[in-house]
Amino acid sequence: MGTKPINNNATFFFLVVLLSYASRGLSLQQTTIDDLQYYKRLLLTAVVGPESLAFDRDGGGPYTGVSDGQILKWHGTDRGWSDFAVPSRNRDYALLVMSGESTGRLMRYNPTNNQLTVLLRGVTFPNGVALSRDNTFLVYTETTNRRVVKYWLRGPNAGSSEPFADDLPGFPDNVKRNSKGEFWVALSNGNPTGWDALADRAVAVRLSEEGVVVEVKEDEVGIMRSVSEVSEVNGTLWIGSVDNPFVGVCEL
Numbered sequence: 001m002g003t004k005p006i007n008n009n010a011t012f013f014f015l016v017v018l019l020s021y022a023s024r025g026l027s028l029q030q031t032t033i034d035d036l037q038y039y040k041r042l043l044l045t046a047v048v049g050p051e052s053l054a055f056d057r058d059g060g061g062p063y064t065g066v067s068d069g070q071i072l073k074w075h076g077t078d079r080g081w082s083d084f085a086v087p088s089r090n091r092d093y094a095l096l097v098m099s100g101e102s103t104g105r106l107m108r109y110n111p112t113n114n115q116l117t118v119l120l121r122g123v124t125f126p127n128g129v130a131l132s133r134d135n136t137f138l139v140y141t142e143t144t145n146r147r148v149v150k151y152w153l154r155g156p157n158a159g160s161s162e163p164f165a166d167d168l169p170g171f172p173d174n175v176k177r178n179s180k181g182e183f184w185v186a187l188s189n190g191n192p193t194g195w196d197a198l199a200d201r202a203v204a205v206r207l208s209e210e211g212v213v214v215e216v217k218e219d220e221v222g223i224m225r226s227v228s229e230v231s232e233v234n235g236t237l238w239i240g241s242v243d244n245p246f247v248g249v250c251e252l
Helices: 094-099
Strands: 012-016 028-035 040-043 052-054 063-065 071-074 081-085 104-110 115-123 126-131 137-142 147-152 161-165 171-177 183-188 202-207 213-218 227-233 236-241 246-251
Touching (some): 104 126, 137 171, 147 171, 202 227
Parallel strands (some): 126 171
Antiparallel strands (some): 012 104, 052 063, 071 081, 104 115, 126 137, 137 147, 147 161, 183 227, 202 213, 227 236, 236 246
16 A cells, blocks of 8 residues: 655655754553564665665655665665665764754644744754654654654644653664554664663664554664664565665564
8 A cells, every 4th residue: 555645735744953063761561572583685785774764655665765865766676776866965963963962953844835834943863753643743753862752733732742752772763653553663772771681682662652662673683783764564564774785674
């Protein structure tokens, strides 16, 4: 099943990090820990870091942005990957983690009138963003702070933000909603407190619509490094990475 085409009334939410050179306990309930012993690798050539993944409205792809700024498209095992676009080059994300600066912004763009609105300022290394199933709120990740934040779009709390999931077992990157309204959060390796047994193996967590961790994906083999995105499409997990020269594919 492909993604829905964009309509003229669509609104886009995205996060911006400005480069500068200058806890609550996590809600754990009915957590399932699973590993990635069996998954396929869609190998890349000459590049690394298939960071993010997306499918077009016809189900084509995935498309992925790699670490040097290129965007590639997957055409299946017979044709493999091909160049699709080159929007940017030479990005440096490690500097943001080390500096701990809070220059990020959450913004909303309306394509019907080209209006851009800044919703939040002073966000610490914002990364992925995803809308809730009923469009009442969105969630975004703060990589340095190892947490997911909820921003209310409708209702009495509209315009305010609050913690959604804190103290994750790794540094969160992108977040993707599945068809059930849950959120897959990709995790880069780290050594967070409170998760000693999982710190070196957790590659993703699945959060409920209330921010409860219901599943933790592990990599017992240690091949999936610096996981940047986990996208669930038709019962399959597509796994991106900042450093690996392949896209991981895991059947649920």
